[in-house]
Amino acid sequence: MTPAVTPAESPPAAADLIAVLTARGQSLGCAESLTGGLVCAALTDVPGASAVVRGAVVSYATDVKADVLGVDSGLLASLGAVNAEVARQMAQGACRVLASDWGVATTGVAGPDPQDGAAVGTVFVAVAGPGGCEAVELRLPGDRAAIRRAAVDAVLDLVRARVDAAEEGRPRRG
């Protein structure tokens, strides 16, 4: 028996993020490469996600990163698609193209083969939002599915941390 398709079940981090951003009236968009739609699928698995999630651009092909998300084509030509600056520009592109307050991005190598000189498991996740834009480099172990799953978890953790930090930086009333 081959298993039927199993949809992404939303991790607790996805539901928490949707709840926090709903309370704030802020929106989110995704720019995904190696995760191929899993980040947005995890977020939209949460009932009520439409109050927050604008959508996603899955830029699986390198030229879609430039043509749809506006990532610098010279950067892609010189350094390839797997680096921190591409991740940052993807996250910023998500905010711009999807008209969202927050943008999250993933780019990396899920395998089975290396890409653009980067080893399997090399992943960059990025978040753009009111406080600026940040990227984090990861070296993820495991097979293709494990690397994709860990990249989803990592970018949800990163955006949640940035969202919390933005809240702390707000002027308080009273």
Next chain:
Amino acid sequence: MTPAVTPAESPPAAADLIAVLTARGQSLGCAESLTGGLVCAALTDVPGASAVVRGAVVSYATDVKADVLGVDSGLLASLGAVNAEVARQMAQGACRVLASDWGVATTGVAGPDPQDGAAVGTVFVAVAGPGGCEAVELRLPGDRAAIRRAAVDAVLDLVRARVDAAEEGRPRRG
């Protein structure tokens, strides 16, 4: 214990479709609404998917369907986002925005609440390709996860049927 995120495992239909389109040198892009990225995630779960999959636009918010995918905004305003013509225009938009030979689209109501006058479980899937564009209406049972999962399966089945039909219509050598 809460379960960790489970990525979409690709159904056999996804692997078959990637194999067929790889052999033909044809590409595919996705335009997703209620599935939220699950179609593209299922396809990119297949090793070697990058030979075929250009990416996806997840147009979860209605205005993203118009602004990014080019769906007619008057149509969206008058009939809402859950109908066959919106599904067709999303599939055609995927081909155009992602520069792909084939475009697949999903729009519908996963619940828990009705939307645009359509009941939970009302789903339209569409395929655009060399032979034109086709949409199919579905009434899917079950909860939010089951409806999303069945919509993924349905659109993969539809595009595979269209791909096979296009092959049969080709002039044969010899």
